[in-house]
Amino acid sequence: AATLNGASTVSPTIAATRMAEGKVRIAWPATATGFKLQSKAVLGGALAWADVPDAPQTVGSELVVEITPADPARYYRLTK
Numbered sequence: 001a002a003t004l005n006g007a008s009t010v011s012p013t014i015a016a017t018r019m020a021e022g023k024v025r026i027a028w029p030a031t032a033t034g035f036k037l038q039s040k041a042v043l044g045g046a047l048a049w050a051d052v053p054d055a056p057q058t059v060g061s062e063l064v065v066e067i068t069p070a071d072p073a074r075y076y077r078l079t080k
Contacts, residue, residue, distance in 0.1 A: 014078055024069055026052075026076055027062040035078040037065055042073035049077065 012032035017025040026037060037056065038049040056063035 012078055014076060016076060019066065022068055023066050024074075024076075025064060025066050027059070027064045028078060030058055030061050030063050032063070032078070035080055037076060038079055039069070039074045039076050042075060049079070052076075 012028045012035065014026055014028045014037075017027075019025050028035070037052040037054075039052055040047065040049050052065060052067060054065045054067055056065050058064075
């Protein structure tokens with residue numbers, strides 16, 4: 001949870017979109033600064049969450065990371 005705009009405590013929602021060539025676009029509100037994007041494999045692989053090394057880019061009113069996942073099925077989350 002985080003305080004956004006000094007108003008209330010919320011957890012920002014992320015949106016994942018599959019793109020061409022296996023890339024995934026992860027986006028969340030640009031007002032939700034200070035969060036790290038993490039991922040982990042759905043099946044097999046490491047059980048721990050790991051930071052996504054790509055830095056988010058500001059695109060309009062969103063922070064966006066476009067990645068090519070090593071595994072076809074992954075979970076993503078934002079954390080402080």
